[in-house]
Amino acid sequence: MFPPLTITFLGTGTSTGIPMIGCHCEVCTSKDERDKRLRSSILIQSPTTTIVVDTTPDFRQQMLRINNDKLDAVLFTHPHKDHIAGLDDVRPYNFFSGHAVDVYANALTADALKREFAYVFAEHKYPGIPNINLNIINEQPFTVGDIPVVPIAVWHHKMVVYGFRFGNFTYITDANKIDREKKELIKGSRILVVNALRNQEHISHFTLGEAIALVEELNIPRAYFTHISHQLGRHQDVTTILPDNISLAYDNLVIQA
Numbered sequence: 001m002f003p004p005l006t007i008t009f010l011g012t013g014t015s016t017g018i019p020m021i022g023c024h025c026e027v028c029t030s031k032d033e034r035d036k037r038l039r040s041s042i043l044i045q046s047p048t049t050t051i052v053v054d055t056t057p058d059f060r061q062q063m064l065r066i067n068n069d070k071l072d073a074v075l076f077t078h079p080h081k082d083h084i085a086g087l088d089d090v091r092p093y094n095f096f097s098g099h100a101v102d103v104y105a106n107a108l109t110a111d112a113l114k115r116e117f118a119y120v121f122a123e124h125k126y127p128g129i130p131n132i133n134l135n136i137i138n139e140q141p142f143t144v145g146d147i148p149v150v151p152i153a154v155w156h157h158k159m160v161v162y163g164f165r166f167g168n169f170t171y172i173t174d175a176n177k178i179d180r181e182k183k184e185l186i187k188g189s190r191i192l193v194v195n196a197l198r199n200q201e202h203i204s205h206f207t208l209g210e211a212i213a214l215v216e217e218l219n220i221p222r223a224y225f226t227h228i229s230h231q232l233g234r235h236q237d238v239t240t241i242l243p244d245n246i247s248l249a250y251d252n253l254v255i256q257a
């Protein structure tokens with residue numbers, strides 16, 4: 001049995017966020033709160049355990065706006081800056097809990113963390129820096145507290161990105177190709193979150209059409225799209241053309257799995 005999970009979308013935007021700095025398009029100037037997208041990340045809560053997937057440049061703001069006071073672990077999907085930049089801001093969780101935050105990353109991402117947050121891994125540490133416990137993962141399933149995790153390797157152009165399956169819920173950000181045997185790992189999910197950047201083709205992200213086709217191919221009953229560019233259009237307009245079982249995610253949307 002899987003524990004019941006509450007999933008909060010902390011951010012649903014592509015690497016620039018929406019609005020994008022300096023942009024005056026109809027999406028970036030929209031008054032609809034659902035068109036304001038911080039960088040992509042989710043919070044997953046079971047009865048005992050709280051995880052975030054990725055620490056975006058907006059991590060501090062994301063934790064403050066939902067008033068989250070507990071964090072057991074961070075799972076990283078890949079080393080791009082819009083997914084790791086906020087790691088320094090786990091410090092308050094160290095202060096309040098008195099212990100390290102568990103971090104799970106594959107070898108590629110772990111190398112980037114050691115490079116970009118070298119002070120966190122220094123032999124002689126400056127006081128007050130983030131206290132993390134780095135676990136290097138591969139594609140073997142593992143558990144965090146009472147939450148089972150199955151890594152699913154997908155392609156972001158030529159970079160391997162980890163999607164994660166948590167029981168009946170699967171989260172895949174930053175992908176444009178999924179190998180057939182990895183699709184088998186996704187099948188049977190009741191809820192799938194997947195990236196849908198925009199309508200025009202992109203070298204490393206699914207388009208809206210490709211994301212819809214994936215949901216249909218895998219026979220997923222309920223799907224949400226994330227990592228959205230201002231080029232996709234306004235939330236309200238895109239929503240009208242989506243199949244009934246697919247929604248655009250938006251920031252602070254909460255779902256149960």
Ligand SMILES: [Zn+2]
Binds near residue numbers: 014040080082083
């Ligand atoms: Zn990204």
Ligand SMILES: [Zn+2]
Binds near residue numbers: 020024026027029
């Ligand atoms: Zn714009």
